[in-house]
Amino acid sequence: MTIFRFSNGHVVTPTGVLNEATIVVEDGRIARIGDATSDQAVDHAVDLDGGWLMPGFVDTQVNGGGGVLFNDTPTVEGIAAIGAAHRPFGTTAFLPTLISDTPDVIARALDAVDAAILAGVPGVLGIHIEGPVISPARKGIHDPTRFQDLDDDLLALLTRPRLGRVMVTLAPERVTAAQIATLTAAGVLISIGHSDADHATASAGMAAGITGVTHLFNAMSPLVHRAPGVVGAVLDDQAVYCGIIVDGFHVDDAVLRIALRARPHDRFMLVSDAMPCVGASEKSFVLQGREIHVEGGRCVGADGTLAGSDLDMAGAVRNTVDRLGVAPEIAAAMAATYPAAFLRLSQERGTLQVGRTADWVVLTRDLHPVGTWIGGAGPA
Secondary structure, eight states, rough: OEEEEEESEEEEETTTEOEEEEEEEEEEEEEEEEOTTSOOOSSEEEEEEEEEEEOOOOEEEEEEEEEOOOOOOSHHHHHHHHHHHHHHTEEEEEEEEEEEHHHHHHHHHHHHHHHHHHHHHTEEEEEEOOOOOSSSGGTTTSSSGGOOOOOOHHHHHHSOOOSSSSEEEOOGGOOOOHHHHHHTTTEEEEOOBBBBOOOHHHHHHHTOOOEEEEEEETOOOBBBBBOOOOOOOOHHHHSSEEEOOSSSSSSSSHOOOOOHHSOGGGGEEEEEOOTTTTTOOOOOEETTEEEEEEEETTETTTTTTBOOBEEEEOHHHHHHHHHHHHHHHHHHHTHHHHHHHHTTTTTSSSSSTTSSBBOOEEETTTOOEEEETTBBBBOO
Protein backbone atom coordinates (compact mmCIF):
# COMPACT_ATOMS: atom_id res chain seq x y z
CA MET A 1 0.00 0.00 0.00
CA THR A 2 1.23 3.48 -0.92
CA ILE A 3 -0.34 6.71 0.29
CA PHE A 4 -0.16 9.93 -1.73
CA ARG A 5 -1.24 13.34 -0.48
CA PHE A 6 -1.95 16.13 -2.98
CA SER A 7 -2.55 19.60 -1.64
CA ASN A 8 -2.84 23.26 -2.59
CA GLY A 9 -4.37 22.76 -6.02
CA HIS A 10 -7.15 21.12 -8.01
CA VAL A 11 -7.83 17.39 -7.94
CA VAL A 12 -10.24 16.30 -10.68
CA THR A 13 -12.63 13.56 -9.52
CA PRO A 14 -15.98 12.34 -10.93
CA THR A 15 -17.81 14.09 -8.09
CA GLY A 16 -16.07 17.43 -8.42
CA VAL A 17 -12.78 19.27 -8.14
CA LEU A 18 -11.13 18.98 -4.72
CA ASN A 19 -8.57 21.40 -3.30
CA GLU A 20 -6.62 18.50 -1.83
CA ALA A 21 -6.90 14.73 -1.61
CA THR A 22 -5.27 11.62 -0.24
CA ILE A 23 -5.07 8.67 -2.60
CA VAL A 24 -4.26 5.17 -1.38
CA VAL A 25 -2.85 2.79 -3.99
CA GLU A 26 -2.82 -0.99 -3.70
CA ASP A 27 -1.64 -3.31 -6.47
CA GLY A 28 -1.62 -0.48 -9.00
CA ARG A 29 -5.20 0.60 -8.33
CA ILE A 30 -6.87 3.30 -6.30
CA ALA A 31 -8.05 1.70 -3.06
CA ARG A 32 -9.25 4.86 -1.41
CA ILE A 33 -9.55 8.56 -2.22
CA GLY A 34 -10.73 11.35 0.01
CA ASP A 35 -9.93 14.63 1.71
CA ALA A 36 -6.39 14.99 2.97
CA THR A 37 -5.87 14.89 6.76
CA SER A 38 -2.84 16.50 8.30
CA ASP A 39 -2.26 13.76 10.88
CA GLN A 40 -2.21 10.88 8.37
CA ALA A 41 1.20 9.42 7.53
CA VAL A 42 1.92 9.49 3.81
CA ASP A 43 4.55 8.05 1.53
CA HIS A 44 4.49 10.87 -1.01
CA ALA A 45 3.35 14.45 -0.41
CA VAL A 46 2.85 16.57 -3.52
CA ASP A 47 2.26 20.31 -3.30
CA LEU A 48 0.34 21.15 -6.48
CA ASP A 49 1.15 24.86 -6.03
CA GLY A 50 -2.11 25.89 -7.65
CA GLY A 51 -1.80 23.23 -10.34
CA TRP A 52 -3.88 20.25 -11.29
CA LEU A 53 -4.08 16.52 -10.66
CA MET A 54 -5.96 14.89 -13.55
CA PRO A 55 -6.66 11.28 -14.49
CA GLY A 56 -4.06 9.91 -16.89
CA PHE A 57 -4.82 10.73 -20.51
CA VAL A 58 -6.15 8.04 -22.85
CA ASP A 59 -5.13 8.67 -26.48
CA THR A 60 -6.91 6.60 -29.13
CA GLN A 61 -4.81 7.88 -32.05
CA VAL A 62 -1.02 7.70 -31.69
CA ASN A 63 0.83 7.17 -34.96
CA GLY A 64 4.24 7.55 -33.40
CA GLY A 65 6.53 9.32 -31.00
CA GLY A 66 10.13 9.50 -29.90
CA GLY A 67 11.30 9.27 -33.49
CA VAL A 68 9.35 6.03 -34.08
CA LEU A 69 6.52 5.56 -36.59
CA PHE A 70 4.31 2.55 -35.84
CA ASN A 71 3.99 1.64 -39.53
CA ASP A 72 7.76 1.37 -39.79
CA THR A 73 8.30 -0.39 -36.47
CA PRO A 74 5.30 -2.63 -35.69
CA THR A 75 7.15 -4.35 -32.85
CA VAL A 76 7.03 -4.54 -29.07
CA GLU A 77 10.10 -2.33 -28.92
CA GLY A 78 8.54 0.24 -31.23
CA ILE A 79 5.33 0.35 -29.19
CA ALA A 80 7.31 0.73 -25.96
CA ALA A 81 9.32 3.62 -27.44
CA ILE A 82 6.15 5.40 -28.57
CA GLY A 83 4.55 4.99 -25.15
CA ALA A 84 7.67 6.21 -23.38
CA ALA A 85 7.77 9.32 -25.59
CA HIS A 86 4.19 10.26 -24.73
CA ARG A 87 4.24 9.45 -21.02
CA PRO A 88 5.93 12.72 -19.93
CA PHE A 89 3.00 14.57 -21.53
CA GLY A 90 0.41 12.80 -19.38
CA THR A 91 -0.54 9.90 -21.65
CA THR A 92 -0.94 6.80 -19.48
CA ALA A 93 -2.89 4.68 -21.98
CA PHE A 94 -2.94 4.64 -25.77
CA LEU A 95 -3.73 2.85 -29.00
CA PRO A 96 -0.73 2.68 -31.34
CA THR A 97 -2.22 3.66 -34.67
CA LEU A 98 -1.41 2.14 -38.05
CA ILE A 99 -1.99 4.34 -41.09
CA SER A 100 -3.32 2.55 -44.23
CA ASP A 101 -0.95 -0.28 -45.06
CA THR A 102 -0.79 -3.76 -46.59
CA PRO A 103 -2.45 -6.78 -44.96
CA ASP A 104 0.91 -8.25 -43.93
CA VAL A 105 1.86 -5.04 -42.08
CA ILE A 106 -1.60 -4.94 -40.46
CA ALA A 107 -1.12 -8.54 -39.29
CA ARG A 108 2.33 -7.76 -37.88
CA ALA A 109 0.96 -4.72 -36.05
CA LEU A 110 -1.91 -6.69 -34.52
CA ASP A 111 0.46 -9.40 -33.33
CA ALA A 112 2.92 -6.83 -31.98
CA VAL A 113 0.24 -5.20 -29.84
CA ASP A 114 -0.76 -8.59 -28.42
CA ALA A 115 2.89 -9.25 -27.61
CA ALA A 116 3.30 -5.80 -26.06
CA ILE A 117 0.30 -6.40 -23.79
CA LEU A 118 1.72 -9.79 -22.75
CA ALA A 119 5.10 -8.17 -22.10
CA GLY A 120 3.51 -5.57 -19.86
CA VAL A 121 4.44 -2.51 -21.91
CA PRO A 122 2.93 0.36 -19.90
CA GLY A 123 -0.29 1.86 -21.21
CA VAL A 124 -0.99 -0.29 -24.28
CA LEU A 125 -4.75 -0.88 -24.53
CA GLY A 126 -4.97 -2.28 -28.07
CA ILE A 127 -4.59 -0.97 -31.59
CA HIS A 128 -6.16 1.56 -33.94
CA ILE A 129 -6.08 0.58 -37.60
CA GLU A 130 -6.82 3.70 -39.65
CA GLY A 131 -7.60 2.45 -43.14
CA PRO A 132 -7.06 0.92 -45.64
CA VAL A 133 -10.83 0.68 -46.33
CA ILE A 134 -11.23 4.42 -46.86
CA SER A 135 -12.14 6.85 -49.62
CA PRO A 136 -9.57 7.97 -52.20
CA ALA A 137 -11.48 11.26 -52.40
CA ARG A 138 -10.72 11.91 -48.70
CA LYS A 139 -7.33 10.24 -48.46
CA GLY A 140 -5.48 13.01 -46.64
CA ILE A 141 -1.85 11.94 -46.30
CA HIS A 142 -2.70 8.22 -46.70
CA ASP A 143 -1.19 6.37 -49.67
CA PRO A 144 -4.07 5.36 -52.00
CA THR A 145 -2.03 2.50 -53.47
CA ARG A 146 -2.54 0.73 -50.14
CA PHE A 147 -6.32 1.10 -50.11
CA GLN A 148 -8.46 -1.98 -50.55
CA ASP A 149 -11.95 -3.40 -50.08
CA LEU A 150 -12.95 -5.20 -46.92
CA ASP A 151 -12.60 -8.66 -48.42
CA ASP A 152 -13.02 -11.93 -46.53
CA ASP A 153 -9.32 -12.24 -45.71
CA LEU A 154 -9.07 -8.76 -44.23
CA LEU A 155 -12.35 -9.22 -42.37
CA ALA A 156 -11.04 -12.46 -40.86
CA LEU A 157 -7.81 -10.75 -39.83
CA LEU A 158 -9.61 -7.87 -38.12
CA THR A 159 -12.06 -10.09 -36.26
CA ARG A 160 -9.54 -12.59 -34.89
CA PRO A 161 -9.63 -12.57 -31.05
CA ARG A 162 -7.08 -10.18 -29.55
CA LEU A 163 -5.82 -9.30 -26.08
CA GLY A 164 -6.71 -5.61 -26.30
CA ARG A 165 -9.18 -3.35 -28.01
CA VAL A 166 -9.25 -3.22 -31.81
CA MET A 167 -10.42 0.07 -33.30
CA VAL A 168 -10.83 0.36 -37.07
CA THR A 169 -11.35 3.58 -39.00
CA LEU A 170 -13.17 3.04 -42.29
CA ALA A 171 -15.39 4.78 -44.82
CA PRO A 172 -18.98 3.51 -44.44
CA GLU A 173 -19.63 3.85 -48.19
CA ARG A 174 -17.05 1.10 -48.76
CA VAL A 175 -18.63 -1.55 -46.51
CA THR A 176 -21.98 -3.25 -46.08
CA ALA A 177 -24.24 -3.35 -43.05
CA ALA A 178 -23.48 -7.07 -42.79
CA GLN A 179 -19.74 -6.38 -42.62
CA ILE A 180 -20.29 -3.76 -39.93
CA ALA A 181 -22.32 -6.33 -37.99
CA THR A 182 -19.55 -8.92 -38.34
CA LEU A 183 -16.94 -6.48 -37.04
CA THR A 184 -19.02 -5.29 -34.10
CA ALA A 185 -20.00 -8.87 -33.17
CA ALA A 186 -16.28 -9.60 -32.82
CA GLY A 187 -15.87 -6.61 -30.49
CA VAL A 188 -14.21 -4.32 -33.04
CA LEU A 189 -14.83 -0.62 -32.41
CA ILE A 190 -15.63 1.03 -35.75
CA SER A 191 -14.98 4.69 -36.43
CA ILE A 192 -15.95 6.74 -39.49
CA GLY A 193 -12.99 8.46 -41.09
CA HIS A 194 -11.50 9.43 -44.43
CA SER A 195 -15.00 9.16 -45.85
CA ASP A 196 -16.90 10.91 -48.63
CA ALA A 197 -20.22 9.40 -47.55
CA ASP A 198 -23.42 11.35 -47.81
CA HIS A 199 -25.61 12.01 -44.78
CA ALA A 200 -27.80 8.96 -45.31
CA THR A 201 -24.89 6.54 -45.68
CA ALA A 202 -23.07 7.89 -42.63
CA SER A 203 -26.26 7.77 -40.56
CA ALA A 204 -26.98 4.22 -41.70
CA GLY A 205 -23.47 3.20 -40.68
CA MET A 206 -23.97 4.59 -37.19
CA ALA A 207 -27.32 2.85 -36.94
CA ALA A 208 -25.62 -0.40 -37.94
CA GLY A 209 -23.06 -0.21 -35.15
CA ILE A 210 -20.42 2.45 -35.85
CA THR A 211 -19.69 4.20 -32.56
CA GLY A 212 -16.78 6.54 -33.34
CA VAL A 213 -15.60 9.30 -35.65
CA THR A 214 -11.92 9.80 -36.43
CA HIS A 215 -10.67 13.41 -36.31
CA LEU A 216 -14.04 15.09 -36.83
CA PHE A 217 -14.10 17.57 -39.76
CA ASN A 218 -10.81 16.35 -41.22
CA ALA A 219 -10.84 14.04 -44.26
CA MET A 220 -14.62 13.71 -44.50
CA SER A 221 -17.52 15.17 -46.47
CA PRO A 222 -18.34 18.57 -44.91
CA LEU A 223 -21.60 20.08 -43.73
CA VAL A 224 -23.27 21.93 -46.62
CA HIS A 225 -26.79 23.29 -46.24
CA ARG A 226 -28.25 20.96 -48.90
CA ALA A 227 -25.73 18.14 -48.43
CA PRO A 228 -25.02 17.55 -44.72
CA GLY A 229 -22.42 14.85 -45.38
CA VAL A 230 -20.57 12.97 -42.65
CA VAL A 231 -20.12 16.10 -40.55
CA GLY A 232 -23.83 16.86 -40.64
CA ALA A 233 -24.72 13.28 -39.72
CA VAL A 234 -22.35 13.39 -36.76
CA LEU A 235 -23.47 16.78 -35.47
CA ASP A 236 -27.07 15.61 -35.74
CA ASP A 237 -26.27 12.50 -33.67
CA GLN A 238 -25.94 12.60 -29.89
CA ALA A 239 -24.36 9.23 -29.19
CA VAL A 240 -21.33 8.59 -31.40
CA TYR A 241 -17.91 9.48 -29.93
CA CYS A 242 -15.83 12.01 -31.87
CA GLY A 243 -12.08 12.39 -31.81
CA ILE A 244 -10.93 15.98 -32.27
CA ILE A 245 -7.44 17.39 -32.87
CA VAL A 246 -7.17 20.71 -31.04
CA ASP A 247 -3.92 22.09 -32.42
CA GLY A 248 -5.07 25.22 -34.25
CA PHE A 249 -4.19 23.66 -37.62
CA HIS A 250 -6.59 20.78 -38.25
CA VAL A 251 -9.80 22.63 -37.40
CA ASP A 252 -10.53 26.30 -36.81
CA ASP A 253 -11.23 27.05 -33.16
CA ALA A 254 -14.62 28.60 -33.97
CA VAL A 255 -15.74 25.40 -35.71
CA LEU A 256 -14.77 23.31 -32.70
CA ARG A 257 -16.63 25.67 -30.36
CA ILE A 258 -19.74 25.30 -32.54
CA ALA A 259 -19.41 21.50 -32.46
CA LEU A 260 -19.09 21.52 -28.67
CA ARG A 261 -22.32 23.49 -28.45
CA ALA A 262 -24.10 21.10 -30.82
CA ARG A 263 -23.40 17.81 -29.03
CA PRO A 264 -22.83 16.55 -25.46
CA HIS A 265 -19.30 17.14 -24.22
CA ASP A 266 -19.09 13.55 -23.06
CA ARG A 267 -19.12 12.39 -26.69
CA PHE A 268 -15.88 14.20 -27.58
CA MET A 269 -12.40 12.73 -27.19
CA LEU A 270 -9.17 14.66 -27.43
CA VAL A 271 -6.61 12.86 -29.59
CA SER A 272 -3.06 13.76 -30.48
CA ASP A 273 -2.85 12.12 -33.95
CA ALA A 274 0.83 12.28 -33.03
CA MET A 275 3.67 11.54 -35.40
CA PRO A 276 7.28 10.48 -34.61
CA CYS A 277 8.23 14.12 -33.94
CA VAL A 278 6.44 14.16 -30.57
CA GLY A 279 9.04 13.68 -27.86
CA ALA A 280 11.86 13.70 -30.42
CA SER A 281 14.60 16.23 -31.08
CA GLU A 282 14.47 15.56 -34.83
CA LYS A 283 11.20 16.90 -36.12
CA SER A 284 11.25 15.90 -39.79
CA PHE A 285 10.42 12.29 -40.67
CA VAL A 286 9.54 10.00 -43.57
CA LEU A 287 6.01 8.65 -43.96
CA GLN A 288 5.71 5.80 -46.46
CA GLY A 289 8.39 7.28 -48.68
CA ARG A 290 7.30 10.92 -48.34
CA GLU A 291 9.28 13.58 -46.52
CA ILE A 292 7.25 15.27 -43.80
CA HIS A 293 8.40 18.56 -42.32
CA VAL A 294 7.28 20.14 -39.06
CA GLU A 295 6.87 23.88 -39.32
CA GLY A 296 5.77 25.73 -36.22
CA GLY A 297 4.15 22.61 -34.81
CA ARG A 298 2.43 21.79 -38.11
CA CYS A 299 3.29 18.50 -39.89
CA VAL A 300 3.01 18.81 -43.67
CA GLY A 301 4.00 16.92 -46.80
CA ALA A 302 5.66 18.53 -49.80
CA ASP A 303 2.26 19.55 -51.22
CA GLY A 304 1.12 21.13 -47.95
CA THR A 305 -1.14 18.23 -46.91
CA LEU A 306 -1.42 17.85 -43.15
CA ALA A 307 0.34 14.69 -42.00
CA GLY A 308 -0.77 13.99 -38.46
CA SER A 309 0.41 16.33 -35.74
CA ASP A 310 3.22 17.40 -33.45
CA LEU A 311 0.67 17.57 -30.63
CA ASP A 312 0.83 15.83 -27.25
CA MET A 313 -2.15 15.24 -24.99
CA ALA A 314 -1.19 17.83 -22.39
CA GLY A 315 -1.01 20.34 -25.23
CA ALA A 316 -4.44 19.20 -26.42
CA VAL A 317 -5.89 19.76 -22.95
CA ARG A 318 -4.22 23.16 -22.67
CA ASN A 319 -5.49 24.23 -26.10
CA THR A 320 -9.00 23.06 -25.28
CA VAL A 321 -9.00 25.29 -22.22
CA ASP A 322 -7.18 28.29 -23.69
CA ARG A 323 -8.53 28.28 -27.25
CA LEU A 324 -12.00 26.78 -26.84
CA GLY A 325 -12.94 28.11 -23.41
CA VAL A 326 -13.62 24.69 -21.89
CA ALA A 327 -13.22 24.28 -18.12
CA PRO A 328 -10.05 22.35 -17.18
CA GLU A 329 -12.00 19.54 -15.50
CA ILE A 330 -14.09 19.04 -18.65
CA ALA A 331 -10.98 19.10 -20.82
CA ALA A 332 -9.49 16.47 -18.50
CA ALA A 333 -12.56 14.28 -19.00
CA MET A 334 -12.31 14.74 -22.77
CA ALA A 335 -8.72 13.48 -22.55
CA ALA A 336 -9.33 10.61 -20.15
CA THR A 337 -12.88 9.77 -19.05
CA TYR A 338 -14.67 9.92 -22.38
CA PRO A 339 -12.09 8.01 -24.45
CA ALA A 340 -12.08 5.32 -21.75
CA ALA A 341 -15.86 5.13 -22.12
CA PHE A 342 -15.58 4.85 -25.91
CA LEU A 343 -13.16 1.96 -25.44
CA ARG A 344 -15.60 0.37 -22.95
CA LEU A 345 -12.98 0.56 -20.23
CA SER A 346 -14.68 2.93 -17.77
CA GLN A 347 -14.47 0.35 -15.00
CA GLU A 348 -10.71 0.17 -15.50
CA ARG A 349 -9.46 3.72 -16.07
CA GLY A 350 -10.26 7.29 -17.06
CA THR A 351 -11.14 8.69 -13.61
CA LEU A 352 -9.58 9.20 -10.20
CA GLN A 353 -11.94 6.80 -8.49
CA VAL A 354 -11.79 3.73 -6.28
CA GLY A 355 -11.09 0.58 -8.26
CA ARG A 356 -9.56 2.34 -11.27
CA THR A 357 -5.92 2.11 -12.26
CA ALA A 358 -3.74 4.56 -10.38
CA ASP A 359 -2.91 6.57 -13.50
CA TRP A 360 -2.64 10.32 -13.20
CA VAL A 361 -0.78 13.40 -14.34
CA VAL A 362 0.26 16.48 -12.38
CA LEU A 363 0.16 19.75 -14.30
CA THR A 364 1.10 23.30 -13.41
CA ARG A 365 -1.53 25.98 -12.97
CA ASP A 366 -1.13 26.80 -16.68
CA LEU A 367 -1.53 23.10 -17.58
CA HIS A 368 2.01 22.10 -18.43
CA PRO A 369 2.83 18.53 -17.32
CA VAL A 370 5.34 17.97 -14.53
CA GLY A 371 4.86 14.29 -13.69
CA THR A 372 2.97 11.21 -14.84
CA TRP A 373 2.21 8.09 -12.80
CA ILE A 374 1.08 4.74 -14.25
CA GLY A 375 -0.29 2.20 -11.79
CA GLY A 376 0.97 4.39 -8.97
CA ALA A 377 4.53 4.24 -10.32
CA GLY A 378 6.33 7.37 -11.37
CA PRO A 379 6.66 10.17 -11.92
CA ALA A 380 7.85 10.30 -15.51
